[in-house]
Amino acid sequence: MGWFSRKQTNEIARDRLKLILVQDRKLLSPSVLNQLKEDLLNVINKYIEVGTYEVSIDIRRESNKTVLEAIIPVRGIKKKF
Amino acid sequence: MGRAIVITSGKGGVGKTTITANVGASLAKLGKKVVVADMDIGLRNLDVVMGLENRVVYNIMDIVEGRCKISQALVREKHLSNLFLLPASQMHTKEDVDIEAINEIISIIKENFDYVLLDSPAGIENGFRSAAAPASEALIVVTPDVSSVRDADRVVGLLENSGIEGISLIVNRYDPDLVIKKKTLDKNDIVDVLGLDLIGVVPEDKEIIDSENRGEILSIIGKSIAVQSFDNIAKRIEGEEVPFMELPKGKKSILDFFRRK
Numbered sequence: 287m288g289w290f291s292r293k294q295t296n297e298i299a300r301d302r303l304k305l306i307l308v309q310d311r312k313l314l315s316p317s318v319l320n321q322l323k324e325d326l327l328n329v330i331n332k333y334i335e336v337g338t339y340e341v342s343i344d345i346r347r348e349s350n351k352t353v354l355e356a357i358i359p360v361r362g363i364k365k366k367f
Numbered sequence: 368m369g370r371a372i373v374i375t376s377g378k379g380g381v382g383k384t385t386i387t388a389n390v391g392a393s394l395a396k397l398g399k400k401v402v403v404a405d406m407d408i409g410l411r412n413l414d415v416v417m418g419l420e421n422r423v424v425y426n427i428m429d430i431v432e433g434r435c436k437i438s439q440a441l442v443r444e445k446h447l448s449n450l451f452l453l454p455a456s457q458m459h460t461k462e463d464v465d466i467e468a469i470n471e472i473i474s475i476i477k478e479n480f481d482y483v484l485l486d487s488p489a490g491i492e493n494g495f496r497s498a499a500a501p502a503s504e505a506l507i508v509v510t511p512d513v514s515s516v517r518d519a520d521r522v523v524g525l526l527e528n529s530g531i532e533g534i535s536l537i538v539n540r541y542d543p544d545l546v547i548k549k550k551t552l553d554k555n556d557i558v559d560v561l562g563l564d565l566i567g568v569v570p571e572d573k574e575i576i577d578s579e580n581r582g583e584i585l586s587i588i589g590k591s592i593a594v595q596s597f598d599n600i601a602k603r604i605e606g607e608e609v610p611f612m613e614l615p616k617g618k619k620s621i622l623d624f625f626r627r628k
Contacts (some may be wrong), residue, residue: 294549294550295549295550296546296549296550296551296552296553296556297549299512299513299551299552300552300553300556300560302513303513303516303517303552303556303560304560306513306517307517307520307560310517310520310521311520311524347524347527351527352524352527352528
């Protein structure tokens with residue numbers, strides 16, 4: 287890396303901080319999150335047919351609240367309901 | 368009914384106690400009745416920063432354990448008749464603190480004063496929790512470095528979960544020279560990352576050290592740039608819209624000589 291393209295240390299600090307906070311703001315470890323996902327799908331599957339592979343689930347802190355976000359594509363409603 | 372505000376940071380050494388004393392004094396200068404409460408049980412310091420260590424007779428644990436009335440524990444500041452210190456106990460540890468009892472005491476004080484500023488200890492354990500429990504608002508103090516901002520983010524998460532509304536940010540020990548040289552986190556980046564409302568920027572100011580050495584509160588006896596920012600924070604707490612001042616550059620570099628023309 288040349289002398290002129292060197293980053294200022296305040297930019298390095300800012301970028302490190304952003305990465306650290308993304309990690310810190312994850313409230314559940316990946317394995318617990320996976321467990322939650324499986325349990326959720328088991329419950330939902332009783333009522334609705336859902337695509338298991340395209341599920342994304344995330345829990346994180348936003349500026350003034352903590353949110354659990356689950357995106358679960360629906361394939362169809364179970365016949366018996 | 369007064370307002371209880373906790374001053375906290377997570378990380379130690381960022382200036383919580385100095386901010387508590389000076390913002391408390393600035394609020395008192397506006398004519399408000401103020402109590403500044405030292406919640407750092409076992410490691411009390413607010414009395415020393417205010418130069419009141421020789422006047423402390425009783426402390427908050429004496430009230431909890433029934434040895435004195437609240438009014439007997441409050442120590443009046445030397446210059447301002449409407450500013451009082453509620454000292455911490457030096458003999459107890461943070462595990463001795465009964466959060467319910469502290470809540471009760473602070474709520475009684477709130478009935479007779481406009482403000483109670485709670486100076487929190489560092490950390491996120493029992494001491495922090497008992498400082499935050501009586502508060503409905505918080506001032507988060509950070510210095511412009513990665514570890515301080517990271518710890519602040521953690522504390523903000525805990526405060527939000529415990530139902531505190533109105534969390535504002537104070538950037539302390541801000542050095543405009545280092546910002547210009549791009550060697551320190553910019554205040555706008557800190558605000559951006561934490562997602563809090565900025566309520567004050569306190570510049571690095573040697574007068575603060577000088578007045579603390581003498582046991583005086585700078586905001587009462589001084590006129591320097593830091594005093595202006597403490598006064599502005601007090602006005603913003605009071606709901607006044609005060610524009611943020613331009614912090615002056617300190618030392619001139621050799622390059623400024625050439626830049627002048």
